[in-house]
Amino acid sequence: MVSLLDGVRLVPKFFDDNEQAALLATIRAIVKKAPLFVPRMPKTGKPMSVRMSNCGRLGWVTDKEGGYRYQKTHPTTGKPWPKIPEKLLTAWQQLADYSAPPEACLINYYSADAKMGMHQDRDENNFDAPIVSVSLGDDCLFRIGSDKKSGPTNSFRLESGDVILLEGPARMAFHGVDRIYPGTSTLLKSDGRINLTLRRVNMP
Ligand code: SIN
Numbered sequence: 001m002v003s004l005l006d007g008v009r010l011v012p013k014f015f016d017d018n019e020q021a022a023l024l025a026t027i028r029a030i031v032k033k034a035p036l037f038v039p040r041m042p043k044t045g046k047p048m049s050v051r052m053s054n055c056g057r058l059g060w061v062t063d064k065e066g067g068y069r070y071q072k073t074h075p076t077t078g079k080p081w082p083k084i085p086e087k088l089l090t091a092w093q094q095l096a097d098y099s100a101p102p103e104a105c106l107i108n109y110y111s112a113d114a115k116m117g118m119h120q121d122r123d124e125n126n127f128d129a130p131i132v133s134v135s136l137g138d139d140c141l142f143r144i145g146s147d148k149k150s151g152p153t154n155s156f157r158l159e160s161g162d163v164i165l166l167e168g169p170a171r172m173a174f175h176g177v178d179r180i181y182p183g184t185s186t187l188l189k190s191d192g193r194i195n196l197t198l199r200r201v202n203m204p
């Protein structure tokens, strides 16, 4: 385990190769039921470069009209989100120093040229629980700063199987993904990366 900044914890290869393959199989099954959708920026409707889905009681969605929010159903199928895989619930139990389970698991799919701009995770009613984030597939360059929009940032590579936690003083840290490094993992059938972000949305 590596502590990079106060409240940022990297657990390299928390999931070994076999666990990554098993986790990927469960995520594929989830995405069959809850297909990836195109998230759109509030107001402008501009599409983000990642494709998203969710599992859990609540899922994070965004579109032109409704903006950033959590909801109980998939935006296009209208069905409840599939359950969070047991492996992820166990990872949360082992890593997050928090009494209640996660309610939402955002699934971000990055193609080789996708990225994510710097942002805070702030659509939750609970900022006490950590953010627990799992990487699968190609490496990425992850960037993180403080809870101020401007100011110094640090960047480092996240690899398949790594878990990163944002907790305590880093819970509201601005973070983003600068780039994917295609061809750095053979886990997925083709280039790309999957990120699974576990969050507690409400107070227990
Ligand atoms: C996110 O902040 O929603 C995703 C971060 C990542 O892909 O590692």
Ligand code: FE2
Pocket: 119, 120, 121, 175
């Ligand atoms: Fe985020």
